[in-house]
Amino acid sequence: MEENRVLEMRGINKTFPGVKALQNVDFSLNKGEIHALMGENGAGKSTLIKVLTGVYTKDTGTITLEGRGEVAIGSPQDAQNFGISTVYQEITLCPNLTVAENMFIGRGAGKITNWKKMNADADKILQSLEIPAKANQQLSSCSLAVQQMVAIARAVDMECKVLILDEPTSSLDEQEVEKLFGLMRDLKARGVGIIFVTHFLDQVYEVCDKITVLRNGTLVGEYEIKDLPRVQLVAKMLGKQMDDLSDIKGEGGTYEGADADEKIFEASGLQSNAGIKPFDFYIKKGEVNGFTGLLGSGRSECVRAIFGADRVINGSVKMHGKEVKISKPLDAMKNGIAYLPENRRGDGIIGDLSVKENIILALQVLTGFFKPFSKAQVNAFADEYIKKLNIKTASAETPIKQLSGGNQQKVILARWLLMHPEYLILDEPTRGIDIGTKVDIQKLVLELAKDGMSVTFISSETDEMLRTCSRLVVMRDRKVVGELSGDDLTQNKIMSTIAGDK
């Protein structure tokens, strides 16, 4: 092992029933290095991380740690003892315990808990990292971002040599991300090796030193950050040369019907119980617009209120100028509104049901409890959309949970398109899916709009929204603060509106 190495993984193989998740993958990490682990969904990043943290056991291969030689990591506890700490995308803390307990449980010697000392230690760490939480506070009473910071504080305090950050930024806002980066640089200076997994390219180029790219469970290569420009990185991840990704707008064109000015949907003073301020909103026929703002600014809550997914407590809603009442999702569906939710796994797919059942679900519910489709109808619907959206699945009978993230998303999209909605709401349709599918979805949105469907598109990636939307509603702190269209649709203008500069 080289002198500066803290971690070296060689020839890692891991097979799940029917899937070769990792094939002969190498990975190495130096002291004081921030190393990005990149790849599309299903590339094997998570599997590699889980092998390293002892959640999975590898089939073959070796893991060597500085000062320990070759090690066998059989459980997360082993990994901790070896100085490998992990912060996951989902908060992996116990909400019913206190902040201090969450920082200290599962480690350290002795069988007795010294509450006084533990709380004092925890407070010290929290203060030094400027985390706004108290040691004896119950974790569930902290905001998600603070919970994530607590998880990081725990990892930091463990004197780890290897720190794994598995998409830790997805629930943090910009300032918090900055704070996290500060923390990472600090740790780097102390000689900790950091593995950083993220989908955000900007973040990679902001903090990382090296990049390792995986694709389909195999190693593509390890690169110095300065040797690998973005386009190259994307190409490596996709395994093909991509033309500039932003070049899709021209193909679409816009809807040119006579009723292009008609307001399909109009809301005024709409407010739900999810804590957003009342807002006004409308969409015209064939228009693509979007809600933008930082995470937690209330974008999703707005569209959820439109769809009736949260309980509406105020305001009125008009479809085609006629007042309607939308108090639950079914009402919205009856009015021709479709909603693809942000959380695909939690709110979108019905995991154990087949692809075809997932596709017909919304239309079936709309048709009615007493009018089930015949088998032939179901198959026809499913086949049509599997072909139309190019869904990669073994068959229409395959349970949807066996599909990759991108294909699952396409199935959910198919479900709503089958309903032939007038107004389609897409909340983060491209999150956590591979770039190829991302582009497909954006193209599809523009095509649909050209044919007269109104679409509201929400994405964390501003350039995606700039490419698809002709009008953007900007949100800050759960309030609509502006609307941009035409020449105002630039990255800078959006940023300044979000930030509130005049």
Add this chain to the structure above:
Amino acid sequence: MKNEKKTGVFGKMNDTMLLLTITVVIFFAMYIGAIVFQGGAFKKPQMFFNILNANAALIITACGMSVVMISGGIDISVGGVVALVSMCCAVYLDYHDGSIFGSILIALGIGVAYGLVQGFLVAYLDIQPFIVSLAGMFFARGMTTIVNTAPFNVADEEFTALKLARIVIPGMGTTNKKGIYVPAYVEIGVIVALLVVAVLFVVLRWTKLGRSFYAVGGNKQSALMLGVNVKRTKFLSHMICSVLAGIGGYVYFLHVGSGSASHAMGMEMNAIASSIIGGTMLTGGVGNIIGTLFGVLSLSTIQNIVSSAGLDQAWWTGITIAAMLCIFLLIQSVVMAQKKKALKA
């Protein structure tokens, strides 16, 4: 400090303390109410000690139940285990001329065996605890009949002496109508029960294992990621519960002095109800042993109120326990929903 929100008294308390407070307040309100409105036996301290005497076994099993429930499981075999223990000990003492020591070993042995099997199935094979312990309950009830069909009283002298042993509580006695001073007393089982409560309280509050129970009950996946040995923790929670069911079985046996297949019918239900009333959440991760003690006391106080109010038909007991359980379940459900709302806003 943006995460500090005004959430009122409910929001500030952690879940465990909140539910415990509700229970304790309700118990005292009920007991004082009984003294004021019903008077009679409730005025004498011995009434309270009798409640303890009659429910020592329930306190022990309910404590075990709380441990399992805190770690996110459930064990409905405890009533069956209690019946099996009393039957085996009774048969051993009377038919095989066994010793007290031997019978205690049998009780512990049955508990350990149950803990091993159920703990293994739940923790290491990941089978739903309800199904495992449902089978355990039926197995125990069936085995009790197989060991001996007819109920019978134990005549063994040593045992009878132990059964009749009384510990006098000084200063709590009362003078009866004839003017004779009747000392207040508790049975040996109560001492055992209070010891169990004390030990478990310490274990749950101050040991790593105890906190692991809470962690696993709060979020199994997270606990695993935090380096807690989830399987071992789950296994031990079932082990503690089953062993306590064994001990509870012996205390029960000591109190009733007989073996019968119909002993402790529905005791698992009372244990679960006591835990819930005592503030243990069904969903795991929240609970307190002191609460469980008060849960048992509340439950038996209400039973006593019902019977001394003249509603002595057998069915009233079942109905009142169920009603009380129902009410507390609803309180938990509503309070937690309120708390969540308070935090969100």
Add this chain to the structure above:
Amino acid sequence: MSKTTNKDESFFKKLVGNQLFIPILALLLLAVINLINDPGFFKISLGLNNAGNPVLSGYLITILDYGSELGILAIGMTLVTAASGGQDISVGATIAIAGSAMLRVLCGGTSRPTELAAPIIVAFLVACVVGMLCGAFNGMLVAVFKIQPMIATLILFTAGRSIAAWINNNELPIVPDPKFAYFGSFIPGIPVPTTVFIVIACIVVIALVLKFTNLGLYTQAVGINEGASRLNGINPTFIKFLSFVILGLCVAVAALIKVSRLSTINYSVIAKDIEMDAILAVALGGNALSGGKFNMWASILGAYVIQFLTTTLYKFNVQSDALAAYKAVVVIVLVVFSAPSVRDYMKQLTRKFASSDKAALSKKGVA
């Protein structure tokens, strides 16, 4: 040659993968045990009963007859399991309640009436309402208050038999009309037990419901992902509630059979431990007890397998009180073998076995 083995393999896989495989295998196993023990087990004879009516008798008829209540309960239990991911353990107690209510209406509150106080159909309808109310109570706790099903139903599990006793003031009324006994035994002139027709009727009804409504799709969707179902316009609260009410209806029908068998009731014994059997039926049918996808027919078949087991145990002179211990062992064996961790282990074993087999074959080929 390799083609045929491939075909065989996939056929075998399909067979093992089918949900009906386990219950049918268990059924065959029990049949073989009985065949070895006493081939007379399978004899069906036509004779006359005490009343002089022609009846079929034999162990198989007994299984069909006494498995009826379980078969009916399995229908409702499957739906509850699928929708809520939990089980209703109060069915035995609610059978007592529904049965008691039925008797109260039939006998008009007196314990030894000389004639019926109300027509049987009225009494049955009252029982249906009572059963559905019990189901609605459980359903409300589960669906609205989000209490775990097994805990929520624990309430009626404890209180049920007491409530049943309370309905009839703890008396045991006897139904005077012999016609009432037809439901649990034979209709004069028809040698097949009436219960068989009742079960067939129930199966036909549920088959029609599953065919002509979306109950199956909705129930499974709610059981698998409640949040997603809601966003697709399904009302998960209502579907869960509905599944419990349907189970309540099944309970009422089972209560009719149970009460009719004796023309009276015993509050502490009627339908005792039947919740265990009903849950077991669902599990034996290969349905996940954690909810989601279900196969109704496998559950119903599972119910009869359990009755087959019970009858076999009786045949081996097991006391009725001790029966529970044996069934408990069967449950444990069953859940252990259906546990994912054990299944994975067994799959690995078979794979190893298969690969070594193949290696041996190829060696042979080379030789």
